[in-house]
Amino acid sequence: MHITVVGLSHNTAPVEIRERLSIAEHTMEVSLQRLRADDQVLEASILSTCNRLEIYTLLRHPEQGLTAVGTFLSEQSGLDLVELTPHLFTYHHEEAVAHLLRVAAGLDSLVLGEGQILSQVKKMFRLGQEHRSIGPILNRLLNQAVSTGKRVRTETNLGTGAVSISSAAVELAQLKVGQGRGLDELVSLDQEQVAVVGAGRMSRLLLQHLGSKGCRGVVLLNRTVERAELLAADFPDLPVQCRPLNELDHCLSTCSLVFTSTAAEDPIIDAERLNRLNRRSSLLLIDIGVPRNISSDVQGIDGVGAFDVDDLQEVVARNQEARREIAAEAEGLLEEESRQFLEWWDGLEAVPVVNRMRRQLEDIREQELQKALSRMGPDLSARDRKVMEALSKGIINKILHTPVTNLRAPQPRQQRHVAMGVLERLFELRDENPDS
Numbered sequence: 001m002h003i004t005v006v007g008l009s010h011n012t013a014p015v016e017i018r019e020r021l022s023i024a025e026h027t028m029e030v031s032l033q034r035l036r037a038d039d040q041v042l043e044a045s046i047l048s049t050c051n052r053l054e055i056y057t058l059l060r061h062p063e064q065g066l067t068a069v070g071t072f073l074s075e076q077s078g079l080d081l082v083e084l085t086p087h088l089f090t091y092h093h094e095e096a097v098a099h100l101l102r103v104a105a106g107l108d109s110l111v112l113g114e115g116q117i118l119s120q121v122k123k124m125f126r127l128g129q130e131h132r133s134i135g136p137i138l139n140r141l142l143n144q145a146v147s148t149g150k151r152v153r154t155e156t157n158l159g160t161g162a163v164s165i166s167s168a169a170v171e172l173a174q175l176k177v178g179q180g181r182g183l184d185e186l187v188s189l190d191q192e193q194v195a196v197v198g199a200g201r202m203s204r205l206l207l208q209h210l211g212s213k214g215c216r217g218v219v220l221l222n223r224t225v226e227r228a229e230l231l232a233a234d235f236p237d238l239p240v241q242c243r244p245l246n247e248l249d250h251c252l253s254t255c256s257l258v259f260t261s262t263a264a265e266d267p268i269i270d271a272e273r274l275n276r277l278n279r280r281s282s283l284l285l286i287d288i289g290v291p292r293n294i295s296s297d298v299q300g301i302d303g304v305g306a307f308d309v310d311d312l313q314e315v316v317a318r319n320q321e322a323r324r325e326i327a328a329e330a331e332g333l334l335e336e337e338s339r340q341f342l343e344w345w346d347g348l349e350a351v352p353v354v355n356r357m358r359r360q361l362e363d364i365r366e367q368e369l370q371k372a373l374s375r376m377g378p379d380l381s382a383r384d385r386k387v388m389e390a391l392s393k394g395i396i397n398k399i400l401h402t403p404v405t406n407l408r409a410p411q412p413r414q415q416r417h418v419a420m421g422v423l424e425r426l427f428e429l430r431d432e433n434p435d436s
């Protein structure tokens with residue numbers, strides 16, 4: 001059995017490829033079932049975020065299993081594998097484990113150390129359990145990833161400082177507004193007419209950062225106005241006007257800075273829409289949706305500056321160096337967590353031998369118990385029989401406890417193989433499944 005991850009991320013693929021492989025929560029069950037339908041795929045889970053799509057699997061045979069995952073990705077994206085392959089990474093076993101732990105810790109994120117990724121890893125774990133696509137191995141691995149992410153946030157300084165894609169988006173706005181004034185620096189947003197489209201988690205973070213960057217008020221547009229009102233109520237110090245999404249045209253005509261962060265699957269702003277409006281002379285659009293909320297055809301429209309998640313690199317690079325030093329603190333912790341998982345995994349090698357030994361001892365126990373009971377005659381009470389049964393089981397469990405613990409304990413592989421060989425020889429353990 002092999003643990004693998006196949007995926008793409010902001011490090012390997014541009015947003016136009018990533019958005020084709022974005023899997024919404026409501027379609028996750030079907031996707032997991034399609035993966036699991038291949039008999040090479042023993043366990044599967046999918047991490048789908050704005051910056052990555054990663055498929056973690058336990059495969060029967062690595063090569064045939066990877067073919068199944070490749071076919072799934074190609075069908076899901078509608079892209080030929082030849083087109084997709086240059087954007088994909090594949091890691092096996094130790095590297096796959098290490099990668100997942102880095103991802104959960106926020107060390108592979110575009111904004112180093114951002115916290116949303118841990119919620120997304122938790123979601124992948126929950127969906128894998130709910131849709132029964134994971135078994136004991138990925139269950140253990142994902143559990144370890146979640147606890148690693150939590151440890152990194154509590155035991156290092158990486159979690160301090162409210163960094164997120166949204167905070168980077170607000171910084172990008174500050175930079176672009178500054179550049180519009182001939183300055184290469186982050187400026188206050190106090191002169192901007194700002195709108196935020198969408199009222200979910202990312203919009204909440206946008207409001208948080210806008211408030212602290214000088215913004216004097218926001219028009220918050222959402223499909224469901226009530227949700228926008230609930231969100232606005234959490235920002236008593238920031239004037240927020242809540243509007244239905246059908247007022248988007250008015251907002252695009254009157255605002256100078258518009259953020260989009262909806263989970264819409266198709267663009268909600270495109271060139272055709274912008275061109276028919278009687279707009280202000282300059283409009284800055286910042287889209288953090290994936291799939292993108294703003295079509296790429298708006299590029300080049302006079303007076304419009306449009307940016308998507310990939311453009312956040314520009315501001316992220318500015319403060320990444322300081323965070324990289326903090327990230328180094330987390331590396332030791334990741335190694336420790338990764339070692340723990342791999343030791344547990346190595347210990348699984350002993351399971352077939354332990355099971356055979358347990359079955360052999362169980363057969364002996366059963367035979368000897370029946371002999372003893374028949375010798376004791378029919379007068380034995382039901383309670384006495386139960387006591388005898390429990391006694392015999394107790395002896396077997398006590399005998400097995402120490403060798404099983406020793407076999408599964410962390411140790412060099414060679415040492416475990418020798419111990420397993422000795423047990424097989426001394427107890428003449430039969431291999432009940434010689435072809436597997």
Ligand SMILES: NC(=O)c1ccc[n+]([C@@H]2O[C@H](COP(=O)([O-])OP(=O)(O)OC[C@H]3O[C@@H](n4cnc5c(N)ncnc54)[C@H](OP(=O)(O)O)[C@@H]3O)[C@@H](O)[C@H]2O)c1
Binds near residue numbers: 224245262264
């Ligand atoms: N979560 C992250 O860490 C993260 C990071 C970077 C980027 N993003 C991207 O940011 C976007 C929003 O993510 P989120 O986590 O904030 O989502 P969320 O909490 O689930 O909120 C979704 C928002 O999108 C709106 N929406 C959904 N479908 C829509 C449609 N067809 N037309 C118009 N509005 C629609 C919802 O409106 P209603 O209230 O009416 O349902 C809601 O305001 C996504 O594209 C995501 O990929 C997320």
